[in-house]
Amino acid sequence: MTVVAVTGASGFIGRNLVLRLRELNHKVVSIPHQADDAALLAALGGAEVVFHLAGVNRPETTGEYETGNVGMTDRLVAAMRQLPTPPPVVYASSIQAAADNPYGRSKREAEALITGYAQQTSVPGWIFRLPNVFGKWCRPNYNSVVATFCHNVSRGLPLTIIDPAAILKLVYIDDVVEHFAAIAAAPLDSTIASEIAPIYETTVGDLAQQLQIFRDSRTTLLTGAVGTGFLRALHATYVSYLEPANFAYPLKAHSDPRGMFVEMLRTPDSGQFSFFTAHPGITRGGHYHHSKTEKFLVVQGHARFGFRHVLTDEVFTLETSGETPTVVETVPGWSHDITNIGQETLLVMLWANELFDPQRPDTVPAKVLPE
Incomplete structure (x- = not known):
């Protein structure tokens, strides 16, 4: 466990970071932006690493850049220098630090303060110019x-x-947080990069x-x-x-005397997911495909799957139920159907490897077993 002090803990990055650090069992001390010098020094006591995330980027006056970015950093650095063991520090800067505007200049000045502190105390100091x-x-x-x-x-x-x-x-915030968490776990490891990828x-x-x-x-x-x-x-x-x-959002259900069919999810290149029901004694299917493949999973009920090779008339059947989860695959060139042989409504999940195209359905009607 590392004792971590965080400025700007209530901000966007701060909230995500604090949550993650606590998940990792680090002790987190939040430093309010308005803390006076005495409160600042007290909050930093025992800190093994400091994440300086606080800053001003949308002020009412440009002068707030100086007080919010440079002034806060200057007070933070001064307080850390007074500690018996000056802690390593991480500063969340911005790519705007390269810009010649009031915000960019204030971030560069704050960066210089962090760099000076790290050099003078011989502790790691990370500056992240975040996009x-x-x-x-x-x-x-x-x-x-x-x-x-x-x-x-x-x-x-x-x-x-x-x-x-x-x-x-x-x-992405999670990439930023995981990189920062790596520093929290090893705050004296100065080899950790100052760039997020x-x-x-x-x-x-x-x-x-x-x-x-x-x-x-x-x-x-x-x-x-x-x-x-x-x-x-x-x-x-x-x-x-x-x-x-x-x-939540509703889906369209297609119902008929056999049961119900509902599409849940379609993908551009990995097929589609759906489910259907069948009442007791009902048979669904009775067709074959040339290229399309499917995976069926009985979630509830008892089903018999029937298969017939469309050239040799070889017939094969198998039974599955929701109590013994089993994936049944359809094979090109074999006609197939599914019959509810139980006493309750049959519920089946279905994945097809391609999106249904009504112009090229690749679904040819063909009985599996004789009437």
Whole structure:
């Protein structure tokens, strides 16, 4: 366990970091931005590493850059120097530190104070010039286009886009937090890099389009590759802006005397997921495919699957039930059906390797067993 002091703990990065550090069993001490010198020194007592996340980026007057960024850092450094064991420090700066404007200059001055402290005390000092950070709990309509767009798209509000081709360089909050957590675990390891990876690059227009695709997926049922990389991070961020009343959405059920069929999820290149029911004694299916393959899983009830080779008439049957979870695969060139041979409604999950195309359904009617 490491004793970690954090300024800006109530901010976007701070909230995510504090939560993660506590999950990892570190002791976290939050330092209020308004703490006077005595309170600051007391809060730092025992700290083994300090994360300086507090800062000002949207002040009412430019003078607040000096007091909020430079002044706060100067007081923090002065207090850390007074400690019996000066702690290592991590400073969350900004790529704007390279800009010649009041905000950029204030961040550079704060960086210089951190660098000077680290050199004078011979402790590690990390300066992270972060690009746009995105993720859950970032404040919309403030200084993050991702947060603003996620908030607006999830609520059906319009987007203001001045230049859709404008480039955005982004880092995901979880990547920032995990890197910072690595420092918290080994605060004396000066070999830990002062850069967050990966950095994602997109445009304002592409960002807006992708978020609208996420929104529309509730009606199209089409979900892209949201399991890795940028789309994973962006999808998680978008969903985090949903209001609780919108956590759920309805699906269309197709019902007939046999039972019900419901599509749940469609993917561009990994098929689609659905489920269906069948009343006792009902047989569903009775067709074959040339290329399409499927996986069936009986979740409730007792089923008999029938197969017939369409050229040799070889017949094969098997039974499964919800009590013994078993995946049954359909094989091209074999006609297949499923019969509810139990006394309760049969419930079956279904995955098909491709999206259903009514123009090319690859589904040819063919009985499995004679009447």
